[in-house]
Amino acid sequence: MSLISLDAPGREILLMGNEAIARGALEAGISVAAAYPGNPSSEIIGSLAEVAKEMGLYVEWSVNEKVALEVAAAAATSGLNALVAMKQNGLNVASDFLLNLNMTGIRGGLVIVVCDDPAGISSTNEEDSRVFARLADLPLLEPSTFGEAKEMVRFAFEVSRAIENVCIVRSVTRISHARGNVILGPLPSTRLVPYFDTTRSFSALPPSITHPVAHRRLKQAADMLAESRFNGYSGPETPELLVIASGAGVLFSGEVIDTLGLEARVGLLKIGTTWPLPEKLILERLRTAEKVLFAEEVDPVLETNVKALFADNNQRLPRITFLGKKSGTIPDLGELSPGLMTRVIADLTGTAIPDIDADYAESARDALENFTPFRSLAFCPGCPHRASFWAIKKALALDGRNGVLFGDIGCYGLGFLPTGFRQPKTLHAMGSGAGMASGFGKLHDLGATQPALTVCGDSTFYHAAIPALINGLHHRSNFLMILLDNSATAMTGFQPHPGSPVDAMGDPAPPVLLEDLCAAMGIKTLIRDPFDLDDAAMTIFELIQETGTKVLILRQECALVRAKKTPRRYRVHVDPAKCIGEECGCNRFCTRVFRCPGLNWDVSAGKSVIDEAICAGCGVCADLCPRGAIVKESA
Amino acid sequence: MERVSSQDALKRAVLDEGLCAACGACVGGCPYMTTFRGKTVVLDRCTVEHGRCYRYCPMTEFDPDAVSALVFERPHDTEALGHLDRVISSQAADPAVAALGQGGGTVTALMLLALEEGIIDSAVLTRILPGEEYARGVVATTTEEIQAAAGSKFVGSHSLAAVRQALDAGHRRIGVVGLPCQVRSLRKMALYDLKQENLKERIALVVGLFCNWAFSSRDFAAFLAPRFGPTSIKRFQIPPPPANVLEVETDDGATRVPLDELRPLIQESCRTCPDMTGEFADVSVGMYEGMPGWNTLIVRTSLGTRLIEDAVRTGRLRTDAFPDSNLEHLKKAALQKRKRASQA
Incomplete structure (x- = not known):
C-alpha cells in the first residue's frame, strides 16, 4: 500500500524523492499523469499508477515521452492539472512538441518533472536539461531536498496555472532516488472536470504572435519566482566567499560550511528558481561579494546566467572573482559530492580539513571491502x-x-x-x-x-x-x-x-x-x-x-x-570429474567467456561451480561446456 | 601488453594468411574455434599459451628430423618420396572393396584388416554423411563404417577433428587416413603430445594419401551446387594426364569439368606444401597412373611392412611390382611439388 495518498496533513513520513514529487502532484490536484519510464524518473508515475484508482486519476505509461507530454497537454488544455515525468533524454524526445506547446500555452496546469542523471549512473549521457528552460522560455525550479521536491511540484502547478504555460521541475538522481522526511500537506477534496473550451485555440502559428505571448508569460513567472521562498540567503552580510548553489549543491555546500565552522565567513545563496533567476535577490548579494563560487551539477547554467546578470549591472557592482566550472574550480561534469565541496571551500578559505578518526576510516574501509564485493556491470543470471x-x-x-x-x-x-x-x-x-x-x-x-x-x-x-x-x-x-x-x-x-x-x-x-x-x-x-x-x-x-x-x-x-512467476526450468551443477578448468580445450570457457554471474570459478579446486543461490536455471551454460561437465536436470 | 596465446599465433601465422589446410587438428574439442562450411572459424579469443592448436598445426614449424627420428628412427630422408621400405602396386582382392575405392581399394582393405587384427580399435576417416554437403571426419569402428568412407573427396575436410573425438571416446589405438598435411599434423601430435595423452601409441596407424592439392571445400561446394544439385554426386575421378579434367559421376552419368576451371578453388596452403606422398606415414597410397583398378603403395615403417605382409598373407591385398619407369615418373612429380612449394 502506498503512502503517497495518505490523507494526513501535517504527518511527517519517509518518502523517496520521486514519491515526494508524486505526492506534491497529488496535493496540487492532478488528474492526469503520463510518462515513458526512464531512470531516475520511473517511480514518479509508478507510484501515481498505484493510487490512480483510489485518487481518481488517469495514469499511463505512454509509448514515448513526446506522446506522454501530448497526453498531458490534452488534459492541461482542457483545464486539468497534468504531470509528465521523464529522464533527461526523454526531454529531448518530447522537445519537438514542447517547443511548440510553449508558444500556445495551456488552460490548466502542466508540470514536467525531468530527472537528470549527473554522472550518468543509469544513463548513456549526463546532459543538463535545465538549458531547455531558457530555450523554451519556460520557468524551471530545482529542489534541493525531498520535502522541497514535494513543495516545489505543488508550487510549479500554481505557477503553471497562473501563467497558462508549462512549468519544469528539475530533479537529479540523488534527490529522486534517496529518501527523506516529508511533511504531508492537505489533499484537494474536489476534482476538476475536463472541458476543452472550443472558443479558444492553441496554435503555435504564427510565431510572430505566439512568441511574444510566451515571453510575456515568462515575465509573469519571473515575478512569481522572485518572491519565492525556495530562494534564500544565509550567512554574514559581507562574506569572504559567496556560494551560489542549486539542487544538491545547496545541501553539500551548507554541510561543508557547517562542518568547517565557516558560518561567519562564507555565505550561501540558495537558488530554487533557476530560470528565470530571482534577479533582485542575486544582485543584492553580489553588491557585497568579492569572490563567488557556483555549486551546481553538470553544466554552468546558474553560473552563466548570474555572470550575464552581473554584466548587465556591472556599473553598480564591485569587482568580483567568479569561480566555478569555467575557472576549473568545480569539474564541468559529473556529480558534486560533500568531499569535493569540502576540498574546494577549504582551499578557497584557507581552512584546514579536520582529520577523520583513523579508526573510523579503517572500519569504513573494511565495511566497504567486506560488504560490497567488486562486480562488473553484467546481465543478470539467466538473462x-x-x-x-x-x-x-x-x-x-x-x-x-x-x-x-x-x-x-x-x-x-x-x-x-x-x-x-x-x-x-x-x-x-x-x-x-x-x-x-x-x-x-x-x-x-x-x-x-x-x-x-x-x-x-x-x-x-x-x-x-x-x-x-x-x-x-x-x-x-x-x-x-x-x-x-x-x-x-x-x-x-x-x-x-x-x-x-x-x-x-x-x-x-x-x-x-x-x-x-x-x-x-x-x-x-x-x-x-x-x-x-x-x-x-x-x-x-x-x-x-x-x-x-x-x-x-x-x-x-x-x-x-x-x-x-515460475520455478527454475533446470537444476544445474558442475560435474567436477569432467570439468577440465584451465586446460587447453576449455581455458575456463564458461566463466571467462560466457561469464554468467551464476557461474563461479573455484580457485582452489581449479573447477567451475554453479552459484545455486543466484542461478536462474536457464540451462544455457550446459549447452556450451565443451566437456559436458555442466549438467542440467529438469527441475 | 597482452601475451600472445597459441590461438593468436595460429591466427597470425596461418588463418589470417589464408594458409589453413583445413586439416581439422586445431578445432577438435576446442570451444574457441570451429569449422563452418569448410572454413576454420575463430569464435572467441583463447588465452592459453601452450595450446595444441598452434603446436599441432601442419602449417606451423615442422621439424622433419625430429619426426623422422620418432617414426623411422633415423634422420629425415630428403629423397623425392621420403623414407621408404619399398614401392609396389596393389589392389583390394575383394572386388566389392576394390570397387568402393578411388583406385584399387587398397586403403579400405588395409583399414578393414587393421581393425580386424586389432592393430587399431577405431579409424578416423573422411566421409560425406547422408544429407550433408561437406566432408568431415568420422570415427569408424565397424566394417560398414569403414566401407562407407571409401573414395577420395578432393577437399580439405577438417577430418582430424575426429581424432579428438576418438581420443575422448577412449579409443587406445586409432588408425587415421589422411592427406600429407594431416600426416604431418598427426606426427606432430605424437612428437609433442602436449597433454601427455600417450599419442605416440594411441595414434597407432597413419595411412597417407598422395595429394597434389585439395580444393577449398566451401569453394568447391559453391562451384558444384549450381551445376549438379546438392546430393546427386556419387564420385569424383581425375583421369591421368593429358585429360586435365575432373570427372563428376552422378546418377545421370559422368560429366567432365576442365581442371583449369577448378584451379582457383585450390587451397592456398596446398601451393606451399612440399609433400606429395605423405612422407611421414606408415604407408602411403595413391593412384597408379595408367593402371585403372590399381594403387601405388609406398611402404615406409615396420608397422606398414607388417600390415602389407598380413594383407597379402590373408588374401586381402593383391600386390605387384612397381616398374622403375613409373617410379621415376612418381619421383619427378613429387619433386615438382616440392619445387613449387619452395617457390611459393
Whole structure:
C-alpha cells in the first residue's frame, strides 16, 4: 500500500524523492499523469499508477515521452492539472512538441518533472536539461531536498496555472532516488472536470504572435519566482566567499560550511528558481561579494546566467572573482559530492580539513571491502540477452564479413561490455540503432560489404524504432533488426508497454504485438528462442545472407520477471570429474567467456561451480561446456 | 601488453594468411574455434599459451628430423618420396572393396584388416554423411563404417577433428587416413603430445594419401551446387594426364569439368606444401597412373611392412611390382611439388 495518498496533513513520513514529487502532484490536484519510464524518473508515475484508482486519476505509461507530454497537454488544455515525468533524454524526445506547446500555452496546469542523471549512473549521457528552460522560455525550479521536491511540484502547478504555460521541475538522481522526511500537506477534496473550451485555440502559428505571448508569460513567472521562498540567503552580510548553489549543491555546500565552522565567513545563496533567476535577490548579494563560487551539477547554467546578470549591472557592482566550472574550480561534469565541496571551500578559505578518526576510516574501509564485493556491470543470471548476444557473436564469426551490430537503449545496452561479448558497436538514443542500421544497409550500394544488424528491445521498438524500420523497409535497406523481446521494460522496473496485456493502472489492455506490426508492414519476420543458441545463431546467419530488411524476434522472458512467476526450468551443477578448468580445450570457457554471474570459478579446486543461490536455471551454460561437465536436470 | 596465446599465433601465422589446410587438428574439442562450411572459424579469443592448436598445426614449424627420428628412427630422408621400405602396386582382392575405392581399394582393405587384427580399435576417416554437403571426419569402428568412407573427396575436410573425438571416446589405438598435411599434423601430435595423452601409441596407424592439392571445400561446394544439385554426386575421378579434367559421376552419368576451371578453388596452403606422398606415414597410397583398378603403395615403417605382409598373407591385398619407369615418373612429380612449394 502506498503512502503517497495518505490523507494526513501535517504527518511527517519517509518518502523517496520521486514519491515526494508524486505526492506534491497529488496535493496540487492532478488528474492526469503520463510518462515513458526512464531512470531516475520511473517511480514518479509508478507510484501515481498505484493510487490512480483510489485518487481518481488517469495514469499511463505512454509509448514515448513526446506522446506522454501530448497526453498531458490534452488534459492541461482542457483545464486539468497534468504531470509528465521523464529522464533527461526523454526531454529531448518530447522537445519537438514542447517547443511548440510553449508558444500556445495551456488552460490548466502542466508540470514536467525531468530527472537528470549527473554522472550518468543509469544513463548513456549526463546532459543538463535545465538549458531547455531558457530555450523554451519556460520557468524551471530545482529542489534541493525531498520535502522541497514535494513543495516545489505543488508550487510549479500554481505557477503553471497562473501563467497558462508549462512549468519544469528539475530533479537529479540523488534527490529522486534517496529518501527523506516529508511533511504531508492537505489533499484537494474536489476534482476538476475536463472541458476543452472550443472558443479558444492553441496554435503555435504564427510565431510572430505566439512568441511574444510566451515571453510575456515568462515575465509573469519571473515575478512569481522572485518572491519565492525556495530562494534564500544565509550567512554574514559581507562574506569572504559567496556560494551560489542549486539542487544538491545547496545541501553539500551548507554541510561543508557547517562542518568547517565557516558560518561567519562564507555565505550561501540558495537558488530554487533557476530560470528565470530571482534577479533582485542575486544582485543584492553580489553588491557585497568579492569572490563567488557556483555549486551546481553538470553544466554552468546558474553560473552563466548570474555572470550575464552581473554584466548587465556591472556599473553598480564591485569587482568580483567568479569561480566555478569555467575557472576549473568545480569539474564541468559529473556529480558534486560533500568531499569535493569540502576540498574546494577549504582551499578557497584557507581552512584546514579536520582529520577523520583513523579508526573510523579503517572500519569504513573494511565495511566497504567486506560488504560490497567488486562486480562488473553484467546481465543478470539467466538473462536472455546474454544468450542473444552469444548467438549474434557466433553468427557474425561464422559469416566472417565483419558484420556491424548497431546497439540501442535498454538493458541490452550493456552488450558493448564483456557481458554482451562486446557485440554492439554503437550506443546512442532510443531507436537510433535501427536508424543507423537502416543507413548502413544502404551503404552496400556504395561498396560496403559488411552486413548490418541492430538489436532493439520490445519497449524501445514501440518508443522510437518503428519509424526507422519503416525507413529501412521503404528504402530497400539491407539490414537485420533483432528484437530482443523479453516482454518487459526491464531496465526501468518492468513497466508495461504497448505489447503488454495490461496498462499502468492494472487494467486489461489489448497488446499490440511486435510480429503483427512487422507482418502488417510486410517485413519478413521470424521468431526464435535465444536459449536455443545454435538455432538462433544459424537463423541470424541465414538472415544476414539475404538482402532487404528483415526482423528476427528473439523471444524469452526477462529472467527477473520469470523468476517471480515460475520455478527454475533446470537444476544445474558442475560435474567436477569432467570439468577440465584451465586446460587447453576449455581455458575456463564458461566463466571467462560466457561469464554468467551464476557461474563461479573455484580457485582452489581449479573447477567451475554453479552459484545455486543466484542461478536462474536457464540451462544455457550446459549447452556450451565443451566437456559436458555442466549438467542440467529438469527441475 | 597482452601475451600472445597459441590461438593468436595460429591466427597470425596461418588463418589470417589464408594458409589453413583445413586439416581439422586445431578445432577438435576446442570451444574457441570451429569449422563452418569448410572454413576454420575463430569464435572467441583463447588465452592459453601452450595450446595444441598452434603446436599441432601442419602449417606451423615442422621439424622433419625430429619426426623422422620418432617414426623411422633415423634422420629425415630428403629423397623425392621420403623414407621408404619399398614401392609396389596393389589392389583390394575383394572386388566389392576394390570397387568402393578411388583406385584399387587398397586403403579400405588395409583399414578393414587393421581393425580386424586389432592393430587399431577405431579409424578416423573422411566421409560425406547422408544429407550433408561437406566432408568431415568420422570415427569408424565397424566394417560398414569403414566401407562407407571409401573414395577420395578432393577437399580439405577438417577430418582430424575426429581424432579428438576418438581420443575422448577412449579409443587406445586409432588408425587415421589422411592427406600429407594431416600426416604431418598427426606426427606432430605424437612428437609433442602436449597433454601427455600417450599419442605416440594411441595414434597407432597413419595411412597417407598422395595429394597434389585439395580444393577449398566451401569453394568447391559453391562451384558444384549450381551445376549438379546438392546430393546427386556419387564420385569424383581425375583421369591421368593429358585429360586435365575432373570427372563428376552422378546418377545421370559422368560429366567432365576442365581442371583449369577448378584451379582457383585450390587451397592456398596446398601451393606451399612440399609433400606429395605423405612422407611421414606408415604407408602411403595413391593412384597408379595408367593402371585403372590399381594403387601405388609406398611402404615406409615396420608397422606398414607388417600390415602389407598380413594383407597379402590373408588374401586381402593383391600386390605387384612397381616398374622403375613409373617410379621415376612418381619421383619427378613429387619433386615438382616440392619445387613449387619452395617457390611459393
